[in-house]
Amino acid sequence: MSLTAVEIHNLTVTYDRRPVLWDIDFSLPAGHLIGVVGPNGSGKTTLLKSIMQLIPSSSGYIRLFDQPLEEVRHRISYVPQRESVDWDFPVSVRQVVRMGRYRRGNLLRRLSAQDKALADHAIEQVGMTAFADRQISQLSGGQQQRVFIARSLAQEADLYFMDEPFAGVDAASEDAILKLLSSMKEAGKTVVIVHHDLQTARSFFDWMVLLNTRLIKAGVTKEVFTSQNLQEAYGGQLTILSQVSDLVQEKDFPIREKQYRDKP
Numbered sequence: 001m002s003l004t005a006v007e008i009h010n011l012t013v014t015y016d017r018r019p020v021l022w023d024i025d026f027s028l029p030a031g032h033l034i035g036v037v038g039p040n041g042s043g044k045t046t047l048l049k050s051i052m053q054l055i056p057s058s059s060g061y062i063r064l065f066d067q068p069l070e071e072v073r074h075r076i077s078y079v080p081q082r083e084s085v086d087w088d089f090p091v092s093v094r095q096v097v098r099m100g101r102y103r104r105g106n107l108l109r110r111l112s113a114q115d116k117a118l119a120d121h122a123i124e125q126v127g128m129t130a131f132a133d134r135q136i137s138q139l140s141g142g143q144q145q146r147v148f149i150a151r152s153l154a155q156e157a158d159l160y161f162m163d164e165p166f167a168g169v170d171a172a173s174e175d176a177i178l179k180l181l182s183s184m185k186e187a188g189k190t191v192v193i194v195h196h197d198l199q200t201a202r203s204f205f206d207w208m209v210l211l212n213t214r215l216i217k218a219g220v221t222k223e224v225f226t227s228q229n230l231q232e233a234y235g236g237q238l239t240i241l242s243q244v245s246d247l248v249q250e251k252d253f254p255i256r257e258k259q260y261r262d263k264p
């Protein structure tokens with residue numbers, strides 16, 4: 001598929017005049033699982049927020065499926081980073097997921113039986129059927145994350161942005177989410193995922209955006225996940241780099257990092 005899902009041109013975002021994203025330029029093809037990777041504070045969340053127009057940008061433009069966000073909003077779904085959500089809000093799992101069925105500007109519409117069935121199916125897909133009537137405040141972190149993913153699934157979008165969906169989930173949930181993401185890809189969906197774990201990033205995603213305020217590289221995982229690019233993104237954080245050195249498969253692997261690998 002050669003359709004472009006996301007096109008970003010000259011994007012600069014500043015907080016209090018400090019640039020957090022600087023002159024970012026890239027395009028992402030539709031139909032892939034795409035990881036957005038970079039160190040803490042590198043602008044990953046800011047990138048998703050500016051794509052969703054939740055914060056203003058200083059310059060540049062963003063197009064989704066070759067259109068501005070307003071034109072395609074019903075095809076786009078966004079799962080925010082878990083810490084940014086008020087989980088004390090008194091609402092059940094089923095109610096949260098059904099919210100995914102309300103179209104923007106149409107909150108008064110009644111949900112059809114089909115909407116409700118779709119919401120229940122989404123709850124089932126993330127393995128939360130047994131908890132459907134539970135208040136979201138009474139769930140574990142990983143369960144809350146799965147509910148948010150279910151709400152996003154219920155939207156039946158074409159393009160999904162998820163901010164750290166694997167943060168704080170156990171191995172079983174991680175497996176379940178990953179399977180779900182693969183089936184979404186098979187159904188032709190585009191899923192853009194902020195992910196901070198380099199160890200797993202390489203196997204999870206077939207495309208990658210490597211970020212550190214500036215764009216280091218966007219492309220197929222094999223081309224992005226090189227020791228040179230990672231060095232550029234993570235700078236002096238050698239522990240991280242030596243941890244991932246085994247994962248980087250390059251013939252011309254720098255000797256310096258081989259030594260790190262040899263040390264226990």
Ligand SMILES: Nc1ncnc2c1ncn2[C@@H]1O[C@H](COP(=O)(O)OP(=O)(O)OP(=O)(O)O)[C@@H](O)[C@H]1O
Pocket residue numbers: 015016020038039040041042043044045046047196
């Ligand atoms: N509302 C805000 N006001 C001022 N500065 C902010 C604000 N939100 C984020 N920042 C700063 O912008 C930078 C980028 O933040 P962002 O949340 O995009 O990083 P991130 O890559 O998502 O980090 P993490 O891996 O920790 O989630 C950080 O230096 C952060 O402190």
Ligand SMILES: [Mg+2]
Pocket residue numbers: 044045046081163
């Ligand atoms: Mg973040």
